[in-house]
Amino acid sequence: MTAQPLSVTIDRSSPVPLYHQLAQQLSAAISSGVLQPGDPFENETALAQRLRLSRPTVRRAIGELVDHGLLVRRRGLGTTVASRKVHRRAELTSLFDDLQRSGRTPQTTVLSMETTTDERAAAALDLPAGTPLLAVVRLRTADGSPLAVLHNWLPPALSDLTETELAIRGLYALLRERGVKPVVARQSIGARMPTATERKHLKIRGSQPLLTMSRMAFDAQGGGIEFGDHAYRSDGYTINLMIDER
Amino acid sequence: MTAQPLSVTIDRSSPVPLYHQLAQQLSAAISSGVLQPGDPFENETALAQRLRLSRPTVRRAIGELVDHGLLVRRRGLGTTVASRKVHRRAELTSLFDDLQRSGRTPQTTVLSMETTTDERAAAALDLPAGTPLLAVVRLRTADGSPLAVLHNWLPPALSDLTETELAIRGLYALLRERGVKPVVARQSIGARMPTATERKHLKIRGSQPLLTMSRMAFDAQGGGIEFGDHAYRSDGYTINLMIDER
DNA sequence: ACTGTGCATATGTCAGTACATAGCGTTGAC
DNA sequence: GTCAACGCTATGTACTGACATATGCACAGT
Numbered sequence: 027m028t029a030q031p032l033s034v035t036i037d038r039s040s041p042v043p044l045y046h047q048l049a050q051q052l053s054a055a056i057s058s059g060v061l062q063p064g065d066p067f068e069n070e071t072a073l074a075q076r077l078r079l080s081r082p083t084v085r086r087a088i089g090e091l092v093d094h095g096l097l098v099r100r101r102g103l104g105t106t107v108a109s110r111k112v113h114r115r116a117e118l119t120s121l122f123d124d125l126q127r128s129g130r131t132p133q134t135t136v137l138s139m140e141t142t143t144d145e146r147a148a149a150a151l152d153l154p155a156g157t158p159l160l161a162v163v164r165l166r167t168a169d170g171s172p173l174a175v176l177h178n179w180l181p182p183a184l185s186d187l188t189e190t191e192l193a194i195r196g197l198y199a200l201l202r203e204r205g206v207k208p209v210v211a212r213q214s215i216g217a218r219m220p221t222a223t224e225r226k227h228l229k230i231r232g233s234q235p236l237l238t239m240s241r242m243a244f245d246a247q248g249g250g251i252e253f254g255d256h257a258y259r260s261d262g263y264t265i266n267l268m269i270d271e272r
Numbered sequence: 273m274t275a276q277p278l279s280v281t282i283d284r285s286s287p288v289p290l291y292h293q294l295a296q297q298l299s300a301a302i303s304s305g306v307l308q309p310g311d312p313f314e315n316e317t318a319l320a321q322r323l324r325l326s327r328p329t330v331r332r333a334i335g336e337l338v339d340h341g342l343l344v345r346r347r348g349l350g351t352t353v354a355s356r357k358v359h360r361r362a363e364l365t366s367l368f369d370d371l372q373r374s375g376r377t378p379q380t381t382v383l384s385m386e387t388t389t390d391e392r393a394a395a396a397l398d399l400p401a402g403t404p405l406l407a408v409v410r411l412r413t414a415d416g417s418p419l420a421v422l423h424n425w426l427p428p429a430l431s432d433l434t435e436t437e438l439a440i441r442g443l444y445a446l447l448r449e450r451g452v453k454p455v456v457a458r459q460s461i462g463a464r465m466p467t468a469t470e471r472k473h474l475k476i477r478g479s480q481p482l483l484t485m486s487r488m489a490f491d492a493q494g495g496g497i498e499f500g501d502h503a504y505r506s507d508g509y510t511i512n513l514m515i516d517e518r
Numbered sequence: 519a520c521t522g523t524g525c526a527t528a529t530g531t532c533a534g535t536a537c538a539t540a541g542c543g544t545t546g547a548c
Numbered sequence: 549g550t551c552a553a554c555g556c557t558a559t560g561t562a563c564t565g566a567c568a569t570a571t572g573c574a575c576a577g578t
Contacts, residue, residue, distance in 0.1 A: 043561060063494070069528055080563045085529085095456065098492055101529040102571030109494025111398075112456045152357075210341065210358045210516040217463035217483040217506035235481030235506075237463040247344065248309075248355025260463035260481075269513070270456040289531060315558055326533045331559090347559040348541035 032060070032068065036077055044079060048087035056096050056107055067097065067105040095270065114270060121166060121174065121256075122196025130168045132196075136189045137163040137175075137227070147179035150242045151250035160185040162192060165227055172228045173262050177255040184251075201251065208243040208251050215239050215265060220257070228259050235260050278306070278314065282323055290325060294333035302342050302353055313343065313351040341516065360514060367412060367420065367502075368442025376414045378442075382435045383409040383421075383473070393425035396488045397496035406431035408438060411473055418474045419508050423501040430497075447497065454489040454497050461485050461511060466503070474505050481506050 034051045036044055055061045067088075068076075074084040088105060091097045095114040099105045125132040139162050148155050160180040166173050178197060180187070184206065191200055201208065216238045225232060237258040243251045258265075280297045282290055301307045313334075314322075320330040334351060337343045341360040345351045371378040387404050394401050406426040412419050424443060426433070430452065437446055447454065462484045471478060483504040489497045504511075 045561080071528080082564090083562060086561095099529065100571080101569075102527070104528055108492075109490075111494045112490055112492070114456075210360075210514065212512070212514050214510045214512050215461055215483070216510040217481045219479065219481060233465065233479075235463045235465060237461070237483075244355075244357055246358070248357045250357075264460045264462040266458070266460050267513070267515070268456065268458050291531080317558080326535095328534090329532060332531095345559065346541080347539075348557070350558055 034077060036079065045083050045086040045090070048077070048079070048084065049090040052087065052091055053094075053096060056091075057113075061107050063107050063109050065107045067107065069104055112270075114268060121176075123198065125168050126196075133167045133170075134193050135165040135167070136192055137165055139163070139189055139192075141185065144179055147253045150253040151179065151181055153181060153250070158182060158185075160187065162187075164192065168262070171262065172259070174256055174258040175224055175227055179253045181250060197252070206251055207245055209246045211241050211243040213239055213241045217260070224257055228257075230259060230261075237263065237265065239265065280323060282325065291329050291332040291336070294323070294325070294330065295336040298333065298337055299340075299342060302337075303359075307353050309353050309355050311353045313353065315350055358516075360516060367422070369444065371414050372442075379413045379416075380439050381411040381413070382438050383411055385409070385435055385438075387431065390425055393499045396499040397425065397427055399427060399496070404428060404431075406433065408433075410438065414508070417508065418505070420502055420504040421470055421473055425499045427496060443498070452497055453491055455492045457487050457489040459485055459487045463506070470503055474503075476505060476507075483509065483511065485511065 032055060034048060036047055038044070040047065052061075061067075070081055070084050070088065073079075074081045077084070088097060088099070092099055092105075095112045096108055097105050098108045122132050122134070139160070141158050142161050143156055144159055144161060145155050147159055147161075148157050151157075151159070153159075159182070162176075162178045162180070164176045164178070166176055184201070184204070187200060198208065217235050218238060220228065220230060220232070220234070220236050224230075224236065228236075237260045238256065239258070240253075240255045242253050245251055278301060280294060282293055284290070286293065298307075307313075316327055316330050316334065319325075320327045323330070334343060334345070338345055338351075341358045342354055343351050344354045368378050368380070385406070385408050388407050389402055389404055390407060391401050393405055393407075394403050397403075397405070399405075405428070408422075408424045408426070410422045410424070412422055430447070430450070433446060444454065463481050464484060466474065466476060466478070466480070466482050470476075470482065474482075483506045484502065485504070486499075486501045488499050491497055
């Protein structure tokens with residue numbers, strides 16, 4: 027059996043592009059389970075005719091979903107819903123968001139917060155070495171047990187953050203509220219033994235290693251937004267990510 | 273000063289699509305430095321006219337580079353070369369390729385290679401628990417010093433790999449030669465202390481932690497290709513990656 | 519029963535055109 | 549002298565039309 031008609035409504039008076047309206051509704055149909063993985067798709071020309079859209083427009087909508095891994099196109103065969111395993115999720119999130127999504131209750135203690143100069147951070151942010159930066163050190167706990175020590179350096183433009191804000195929300199949520207959108211980041215992940223103060227904050231024995239992640243985040247124009255140097259308890263956390271070449 | 277003409281040659285008899293020919297040559301011009309970050313770009317209509325291509329074709333080529341972060345489009349203003357910091361590189365590569373690109377000489381020793389069953393690997397590959405899998409354990413060295421112990425499980429369809437092949441090439445290069453293309457992977461990165469055998473193979477002291485990465489790779493259809501469980505010396509290796517939401 | 523040819527199908531590529539809209543500079547009115 | 553309105557430019561969206569080509573299946577010939 028194939029294609030029940032799959033109701034889609036297009037609003038031509040809306041400012042949102044037609045291809046995007048279609049893409050969103052198809053995406054919703056897939057993630058809501060109306061369309062199951064493996065299901066054959068109505069073909070491009072038929073879909074275009076039924077919705078009174080041109081084929082390029084329909085094609086662009088489908089292309090958007092293919093880019094996100096929701097659909098698979100095979101020439102000569104048709105387009106099918108992809109296996110759920112290759113569906114792509116947002117990747118550039120903060121630890122705070124991750125924990126919250128997984129049902130745990132993250133908490134933050136601001137250990138220190140000062141304006142200083144730091145050579146390594148300034149270089150990463152592409153600023154002169156003497157530039158005063160806002161340096162924040164936070165302790166992140168989940169359900170009461172300590173999880174990570176987070177060091178962050180922010181450029182002068184973002185130094186109006188307050189300690190209470192940082193204690194309540196994640197850093198990335200605060201940035202987004204200020205209209206600052208990180209779109210690219212370079213991360214470097216490693217492992218090492220903890221220092222004495224790290225052992226104390228994270229309540230671990232000396233024989234237990236740390237997972238470290240340093241991250242430099244940029245906006246679309248390549249401007250530096252944030253430099254972070256973080257240390258996680260290796261028994262309570264693994265870094266999960268999905269990478270793809272499409 | 274703007275736009276020196278920027279010579280591009282289009283071969284209409286070639287089987288490779290026109291938009292891709294153009295994209296490749298623009299990409300080359302950018303990474304070779306002929307076009308510098310911030311340089312304004314010849315506009316779409318002019319470029320189309322000069323190369324005797326239609327605007328959609330030119331637009332698609334430019335769009336490809338925008339997706340890769342090489343160009344930034346701003347409507348009303350024009351298209352400019354993006355800051356080098358947001359240029360995106362391929363992400364789904366093997367350790368072997370990475371080492372080779374960075375000028376080091378990777379070597380591989382096959383420690384063991386057998387067909388067995390493994391519950392965890394079978395589950396990850398989405399196969400019945402009893403399915404016989406090819407289990408390979410390799411020691412990877414760079415410039416003579418040991419770097420990582422690599423465990424891999426491959427589905428029956430790929431169990432015709434030989435020990436000599438694995439000693440010479442990287443796993444991903446071998447897979448690509450067989451027409452198997454991994455496009456998505458889930459990775460999980462952590463840290464732990466080494467076992468006795470790991471200490472021996474990697475020639476490290478007991479106090480030095482390992483960086484661990486387990487990876488499940490899929491093809492475009494969502495079929496499982498490879499399950500890996502790797503342990504790296506934390507002093508000789510960090511995992512670098514770039515993530516973006518574009 | 520087996521094999522290869524050809525056809526129908528659906529996506530892939532490309533051209534040409536038209537109009538909408540965001541940014542920016544300039545002009546012109548007050 | 550200040551500021552709003554206008555117009556230019558380049559990208560953004562959308563349509564029509566055409567031909568190329570990979571894939572699977574049915575059918576015909578052996």
